[in-house]
Amino acid sequence: FQWEWERWHRRRKLPPVVNLLQHVVLFWRSWRSGMLKPLMEVKEKFGPVFTLYMRFQRFVVLSSYDAVKEALVDHAVEFGSRGAMYSLERLFKGHGVILVNGERWKQLRRFSSSTLKNFGMGKRSIEEQIQVEAQHLVEAIREKKGSPFNPALLTTHAVSNITCSIVFGNRFDYEDENFLNLMGSMNNFFLEMSNQWNMLYEICPRILQFLPGPHKRVPRIYKTLHEFILERVRINQQSLDPSCPRDYIDSFLIRMEQEKQNPLSEFHTTSLVENVIQLFIAGTETTSSTLRYGFLLLAKYPEVQDKVHEEIDGVIGQTHGPGMQHRSRMPYTNAVIHEIQRFANILPLGLLHKVACDTHFQGYFLPKDTPVCISLSTVLHDPKYFKDPESFDPGHFLDENGCFKQNDAFLPFSAGKRVCLGKSLALMELFLILTTILQRFTLTSPKPPQEINLTPKVNILVNVPPSYELYVLPREDGLQDRA
Numbered sequence: 001f002q003w004e005w006e007r008w009h010r011r012r013k014l015p016p017v018v019n020l021l022q023h024v025v026l027f028w029r030s031w032r033s034g035m036l037k038p039l040m041e042v043k044e045k046f047g048p049v050f051t052l053y054m055r056f057q058r059f060v061v062l063s064s065y066d067a068v069k070e071a072l073v074d075h076a077v078e079f080g081s082r083g084a085m086y087s088l089e090r091l092f093k094g095h096g097v098i099l100v101n102g103e104r105w106k107q108l109r110r111f112s113s114s115t116l117k118n119f120g121m122g123k124r125s126i127e128e129q130i131q132v133e134a135q136h137l138v139e140a141i142r143e144k145k146g147s148p149f150n151p152a153l154l155t156t157h158a159v160s161n162i163t164c165s166i167v168f169g170n171r172f173d174y175e176d177e178n179f180l181n182l183m184g185s186m187n188n189f190f191l192e193m194s195n196q197w198n199m200l201y202e203i204c205p206r207i208l209q210f211l212p213g214p215h216k217r218v219p220r221i222y223k224t225l226h227e228f229i230l231e232r233v234r235i236n237q238q239s240l241d242p243s244c245p246r247d248y249i250d251s252f253l254i255r256m257e258q259e260k261q262n263p264l265s266e267f268h269t270t271s272l273v274e275n276v277i278q279l280f281i282a283g284t285e286t287t288s289s290t291l292r293y294g295f296l297l298l299a300k301y302p303e304v305q306d307k308v309h310e311e312i313d314g315v316i317g318q319t320h321g322p323g324m325q326h327r328s329r330m331p332y333t334n335a336v337i338h339e340i341q342r343f344a345n346i347l348p349l350g351l352l353h354k355v356a357c358d359t360h361f362q363g364y365f366l367p368k369d370t371p372v373c374i375s376l377s378t379v380l381h382d383p384k385y386f387k388d389p390e391s392f393d394p395g396h397f398l399d400e401n402g403c404f405k406q407n408d409a410f411l412p413f414s415a416g417k418r419v420c421l422g423k424s425l426a427l428m429e430l431f432l433i434l435t436t437i438l439q440r441f442t443l444t445s446p447k448p449p450q451e452i453n454l455t456p457k458v459n460i461l462v463n464v465p466p467s468y469e470l471y472v473l474p475r476e477d478g479l480q481d482r483a
C-alpha cells in the first residue's frame with residue numbers, strides 16, 4: 001500500500017496496461033502479506049480516513065475505532081449501504097440480505113432477524129439446539145480416542161448443523177449422505193472463494209469474466225449448493241402447513257404467499273434460495289474459524305486454559321452442561337472468548353459498504369456510491385483501546401478486580417445498521433461450544449506451546465487459522481460417563 005501511495009500520482013500518467021499490472025502486483029503483495037500491517041502503516045502516515053485506488057476505482061478506508069464508530073453509528077444512514085463485491089455479485093445476481101440495499105434490504109433484514117428469533121435466536125430453544133450439537137461434537141472428539149486430529153471438519157460440521165436446525169428444522173447425523181454432500185459443496189466453495197484467482201476477480205471482473213481459469217470453478221460449486229437448497233424448498237412446499245411454520249424456509253414460503261400480489265415484494269423463490277445460502281456462508285466459516293482459533297490459542301496458552309477450567313468447575317460444576325445463564329458469572333471465560341474473537345480478527349476488512357448519498361465526513365467529500373472499506377483489523381488492534389494489541393491477553397476485557405469489562409472497540413461483528421445479523425447466535429455458539437468442550441477435555445498440541453504457529457492463512461475475506469493437529473485429553477471419568 002505504501003508503494004501504491006507513494007507512486008499513484010506518477011502511475012496515473014502511465015499507459016493503462018502498466019497501470020493494470022501495477023494494480024495486480026499491488027493486490028498480490030498486500031494479499032500475501034496480510035492486510036493489517038500495510039493498513040496500519042498507511043494509517044500512521046495519512047490518518048484513519050484515506051483513499052485507496054484498487055481495481056480501477058477508489059475506496060475510502062476507515063481504519064480506527066473512532067472513525068468507524070462515527071461513520072457506522074453516528075452517520076448510520078449515509079454509511080449503511082452495501083458496496084458491490086463482484087465475486088459475490090456474480091453468484092447471487094443481486095439477491096439476498098447480504099448484498100441488497102434500500103427497501104429490498106429492509107424487507108429481508110427485518111424478516112430474517114425476526115424469523116431467526118422465532119426459531120430460537122436469543123431464546124431458549126436455540127440454546128438447547130446448540131447444547132445438543134455441542135454434545136455431538138464431544139462424542140465425535142471422544143471417538144478420536146486420544147489420537148491427534150485436525151478439528152477443521154468437526155467444527156464446520158457442528159456449526160453448519162446449527163444453521164441447518166434453524167433453516168431446515170432439523171440437524172443431520174455427521175455421517176448422513178445429504179449432509180456430507182452439503183458440507184462437501186460448502187468446503188469447496190470456501191476453498192475456491194479464497195483462491196487467488198477468485199481474489200483477482202475482485203479487482204478486474206470485467207477482464208477475468210471472459211478468460212478461462214480456476215475462478216470459473218466457483219460458479220459450478222455454487223450451482224450444486226443452489227440445487228441442494230432448491231430441493232429442500234420443494235420438500236417444504238409439499239408438506240407446508242401455513243398455521244405451523246417449522247423453520248426459516250416455511251416462514252419464507254408463508255410470506256411469499258401473503259405477498260404474491262405485490263410486484264415489489266422481495267419474497268420469491270430465488271430470493272429464498274439465495275438468502276438461505278448466504279446464511280450458511282455468513283455463519284459457517286466465520287464461527288468455525290473462530291472456534292478453531294480458540295482451540296489453538298488455548299493449547300498455546302495452557303495457563304489461560306487452566307483458569308477457564310477452574311471457572312467452569314466452580315460455576316457450572318460437573319453435574320450439568322453449560323447454559324447461557326452461566327456466562328455472567330464467568331468473567332474470565334467471557335474475557336477469553338472476547339479476546340479469541342479480537343485476536344482471530346475473522347473478517348479483517350468486514351464487508352464492503354458504500355455511501356448512500358453525497359456525504360461530508362471528517363472534512364472530506366464522499367460522492368454518492370463511493371465504496372467504503374471498514375478495516376475491522378485496525379479497529380480490533382487500535383492501540384488507543386487495547387494496551388498490547390499484538391498479544392493474546394484476556395486482560396483486555398478485565399478490570400483490575402477481575403470483573404468483565406466491555407471494550408467499545410470490540411467490533412468483530414461490525415456496527416450500525418449492517419451489524420452482523422447472526423451476532424447473538426454466534427455469541428451463543430462460541431460460549432456454549434467452547435465451555436462444553438473445556439468441561440470435558442484439556443486441549444493440547446503434539447507440538448510444544450512455544451512452537452505453535454498462530455499466523456493466519458490470509459484470504460482477504462476471512463482470516464482462517466493455520467491447519468493444525470489437536471491432542472485432546474479427557475478431564476474426568478465422571479464427566480466422560482455422563483456425556
Ligand code: HEM
Nearest residue numbers: 097098282283286287347351412413414418420421422426
Ligand atoms: C464469529 C462469527 C461471526 C462473525 C465474526 C461475523 C461477522 C460479520 C461481519 C463483520 C459482518 C459485516 C457487517 C457489515 O457489513 O458492516 C457480518 C454480516 C452478516 N452476518 Fe455475520 N458474523 C458471524 C456469524 C454469523 C452467523 C452465525 C450468521 C447467521 C447464521 C451471520 C449472518 C450474517 C449476515 C446475514 C450478514 C449480512 C448482514 C447485512 O448485510 O445486513 N453471521 N457478519
